[in-house]
Amino acid sequence: MLDQSLPREVATPVYRFDAATPRRRDAAVGDLLTGFRRWRLPAALAWLDLRNRYRGSVLGPFWMTLSTAAMVFGLGFLYSNLLKVPLPEYLPFVAVSLILWNVINQIANDACTSLTSAEGIIRQMPLPYSVHVLRCVFRNVLIAAHNLPLILLVFLVCGIWPRAAWLAALPGLALLMVNGFFVALFLGMLCARFRDIGPIVGSAMQLLFFLSPVLWKPELLGPRAEWLLLNPAYTLMEVVRGPLLDGGAGFGVWLSALVFTGLAAVVAIVFFVRFRGRIAFWV
Amino acid sequence: MPHIAVEGVTIEFPLYHIGARSLKKRLLAKSRLRQDEGNRVVVAALRELDFRIEAGERVALIGHNGAGKTTLLRTLAGVYQPVAGRLEVVGEIGSLIDPAAGMDQESTGRENIVLRGLFRGLSEAQSTAMADAIGAFSDLGEFLDVPVRTYSAGMQVRLAFAMATVMEPQVLLMDEWFLAGDAAFMQKAREKLGELVNDADILVLATHDMAIVREWCTRAIRLEAGRIVADGPAEEVTRGM
Numbered sequence: 154m155l156d157q158s159l160p161r162e163v164a165t166p167v168y169r170f171d172a173a174t175p176r177r178r179d180a181a182v183g184d185l186l187t188g189f190r191r192w193r194l195p196a197a198l199a200w201l202d203l204r205n206r207y208r209g210s211v212l213g214p215f216w217m218t219l220s221t222a223a224m225v226f227g228l229g230f231l232y233s234n235l236l237k238v239p240l241p242e243y244l245p246f247v248a249v250s251l252i253l254w255n256v257i258n259q260i261a262n263d264a265c266t267s268l269t270s271a272e273g274i275i276r277q278m279p280l281p282y283s284v285h286v287l288r289c290v291f292r293n294v295l296i297a298a299h300n301l302p303l304i305l306l307v308f309l310v311c312g313i314w315p316r317a318a319w320l321a322a323l324p325g326l327a328l329l330m331v332n333g334f335f336v337a338l339f340l341g342m343l344c345a346r347f348r349d350i351g352p353i354v355g356s357a358m359q360l361l362f363f364l365s366p367v368l369w370k371p372e373l374l375g376p377r378a379e380w381l382l383l384n385p386a387y388t389l390m391e392v393v394r395g396p397l398l399d400g401g402a403g404f405g406v407w408l409s410a411l412v413f414t415g416l417a418a419v420v421a422i423v424f425f426v427r428f429r430g431r432i433a434f435w436v
Numbered sequence: 437m438p439h440i441a442v443e444g445v446t447i448e449f450p451l452y453h454i455g456a457r458s459l460k461k462r463l464l465a466k467s468r469l470r471q472d473e474g475n476r477v478v479v480a481a482l483r484e485l486d487f488r489i490e491a492g493e494r495v496a497l498i499g500h501n502g503a504g505k506t507t508l509l510r511t512l513a514g515v516y517q518p519v520a521g522r523l524e525v526v527g528e529i530g531s532l533i534d535p536a537a538g539m540d541q542e543s544t545g546r547e548n549i550v551l552r553g554l555f556r557g558l559s560e561a562q563s564t565a566m567a568d569a570i571g572a573f574s575d576l577g578e579f580l581d582v583p584v585r586t587y588s589a590g591m592q593v594r595l596a597f598a599m600a601t602v603m604e605p606q607v608l609l610m611d612e613w614f615l616a617g618d619a620a621f622m623q624k625a626r627e628k629l630g631e632l633v634n635d636a637d638i639l640v641l642a643t644h645d646m647a648i649v650r651e652w653c654t655r656a657i658r659l660e661a662g663r664i665v666a667d668g669p670a671e672e673v674t675r676g677m
Contacts, residue, residue, distance in 0.1 A: 165438070165606070168525040172446075172518050194554040201551075205542045277537030278555065279514035346452070430517035433510075434450060 168279075181426040188283025195284050199291035214299050221300045225251050225307065232368050241311045248307035249397050250367045253390045256297045260333040261358050263289050265351040267341030272436040282425075282432055289337045290330060304397065318400045325392030325402065325410075332389060332414045339421035342428060345435040361386050382406065385413040438527025438606040438638050440489040440512060445521035447504075447511055447662075448478040468661055481507045483662045484521065489640065489655075494633050496649040496670060497642040498677075499659035505642035508659070509533055509609045512640065527638065530605025535596035535613055541585040545576055545595055548584055552599045566602055573624070574598035594621055601628050608632060612643040626652065646674045 188195070207213040225248045233243040267289035274280060305315075344350045365387045371378045381387045388409040395402030451469075468480050482504045489495055497505040510516050511523065513531040538555055539548050546567050553563025571580045574594040584592065593613065601608070608629075629652065633639050643649060649656055649670050656673035658666040666673045 165526055166528050168514050168529065169523070170514075170517060171522045172520045173522075175517070191554075191557055193560075194557075197551060197554055201540050201543065205540070208542055273534065273537045276510065276515055277513075277534050278531055280555065433515050433517070435452075 175430060177426050177429065181422070181429050184281040184425075184429060185283045188281035188287055191281075191284065192287060194280075195287035196291050198284075198288045199295055202288070202292050203295050214296070217296060217299045218303060221252060221255065222303055222306075225303065228368065236369065245308055245311050245313060246370065246398060247368065249304055249394050250390070252300050252304055253393055254362065254365070254367045254386075255300060256293065256329065257386055257390060258358050258362070259296060260290070260293045261336065261340070261354055263293055264333070264337035264340040265344040265354050267337040268345045268432060269341075269436050275433055275436050282429065283338070286334060286337045286341055289341070290334050293333060294330060316400075319397055321396035321401055322393045325389075325396065328392055328410055328414055329389050332385075332410075332417055335414070335417040335421040339417065339424055342424060342432060342435070345432060346428075358386075365390070379405075382409040385409070388413065437491040439491060439524075440487075440526075440607065440638060440640070441522075441524040442485050442487050442512075443522045445482060445485045445511065445518045445523055446480065447482040447507055447516050448519050449481050451477045451479060480662050482511065482518075485664055487657060487664065487667060489638055491638060492633065493655055494629075494639040494653045495641070496653040496656040497640065497659060498644070498646075498649060498656055498674070503659040504662040505659055506533065506611055507662075509611060509640065509642055512607075513609050525607055527606030528603075530600050530603060530608045532596065532600045532608065532610040532613075534611070535593055539584055539592070539596065542583055544583055545571070545574075545580040545587075548595070549599060556603065570595070570598040570602050573602065573628075575621070590618055590621070597621075597625055597628075601632065604632060604635070605637070607638045608640070610639070610641045612641070612645065612648075646677050649674050 203214055207216065210216065212219065225244075228251065229240065229244045229247045232238075232247060233240045236243070267286050268275070268282065271285040271288070275282075275285070308315075340350065340354065344354075361384070365384055366373075366381065367390075371381055371387075374381065382405050388406050391406045392402045392410045395406060469477055470480065485508070497508060499505055507516065509531070510533060511518060512525055513529055513533065514525075538552065540551060543551065549567045549570050550560060550563040553560070553566060558566075567580070571577075574591075574597070576591060576595060579587065579591060584595070587595070629639060639653070641648075641653060653670045655668065656666070656670045657664055658673055
């Protein structure tokens with residue numbers, strides 16, 4: 154009965170492995186291609202992650218929206234007073250900055266468990282590892298989708314109307330997610346092998362929050378603001394923030410964001426090619 | 437034709453979190469632990485295994501806890517890469533190593549069937565089409581639309597077994613957990629496995645239960661400390677056990 158309704162694969166699948174010729178590059182490339190081709194699986198798993206986290210709660214994932222809103226307005230009032238900037242001018246800035254920072258911070262922290270959290274599945278079935286990494290990225294995209302609309306709300310409250318220039322933020326967001334994928338691939342492997350990396354990343358991100366112009370404007374640094382281009386968290390935030398606040402991000406910012414993404418990609422892929430076969434033993 | 441060919445396969449588990457030197461030395465005194473060239477302590481989980489399984493064979497993996505049965509299943513499934521040796525598995529692999537893995541406890545049975553379909557690379561429509569067949573085989577009735585978290589252990593086993601066998605894999609790798617089903621289900625499971633294997637497919641089953649081995653399997657491989665110590669017809673290997 155089932156034989157008719159289900160197409161059976163025409164070619165017999167073959168799993169072959171020879172320790173003398175591991176063909177690591179083919180395996181890694183195949184892993185990435187299959188993982189992306191089967192994007193529906195990580196998307197479904199990411200959605201389940203979010204649903205299960207808020208199971209039985211009335212507001213569900215909108216708790217994230219609410220707590221972000223409370224933080225934006227609370228810090229907005231406080232820092233507009235501390236920094237002596239009028240609230241209608243400061244609030245849009247701090248809303249965009251904090252929400253984008255949350256996205257970056259959450260990806261960095263989530264990246265550390267992208268593979269270890271899938272331990273049960275990794276040991277049961279030989280799925281492409283990129284599926285687990287994509288699951289982490291998609292989960293963060295979903296979380297971001299609950300927070301990003303707040304930006305629009307704050308802008309409208311402050312009397313700023315949507316502009317065509319905002320569309321330039323979309324490639325920035327895309328770049329942020331591409332970066333997130335490679336960081337999740339690299340940190341996922343590194344944290345599976347060395348369990349101390351996770352806490353280190355956590356405290357590094359905390360420090361980076363204060364070192365990056367999230368609550369304060371980059372102009373405050375004066376001529377030394379150029380040094381900020383060496384801070385990947387800042388430039389990746391700025392490729393989205395610039396178009397929303399200042400009509401666009403500068404050339405240096407884009408260059409830095411692209412270079413850092415390229416670096417992340419190269420390091421992650423080299424590491425993945427070399428150590429992919431060890432991941433099942435690490436998690 | 438489906439077959440499994442294993443030549444000189446060795447699997448070593450690195451023990452990463454052993455720091456103290458004295459502990460290292462004490463552990464190394466035992467035979468299965470050694471230091472590799474990178475000075476890490478490794479456990480030899482499987483040591484230079486050689487065997488071939490042809491189409492139509494039902495093979496039992498037997499041996500004490502820690503003999504390497506589950507590790508061998510996972511290696512055949514493609515989870516662990518050997519550090520030495522060659523491995524070839526021809527045929528679509530169905531692995532039933534841990535029934536809970538890949539199952540979402542908060543989702544209903546039906547949602548889990550669709551999820552499992554996605555794990556296997558099927559489209560949503562194909563998986564939905566399987567749901568009724570799986571529901572009928574697993575006898576879950578209206579429980580199919582209730583979260584899996586509320587299932588009894590036996591019900592979860594039935595669902596997992598039905599999901600794993602509905603696709604009719606050519607090489608079925610099973611750990612013995614599924615024996616947790618009740619008598620009526622066991623009868624069904626036996627028939628289903630019989631059907632699968634009659635289509636010239638392969639079953640590899642890790643178990644402790646010698647009665648199951650004699651009844652279900654044609655061949656037995658006995659592992660001890662990661663090596664094969666006996667390989668032959670199930671009756672012969674299990675004699676006196």
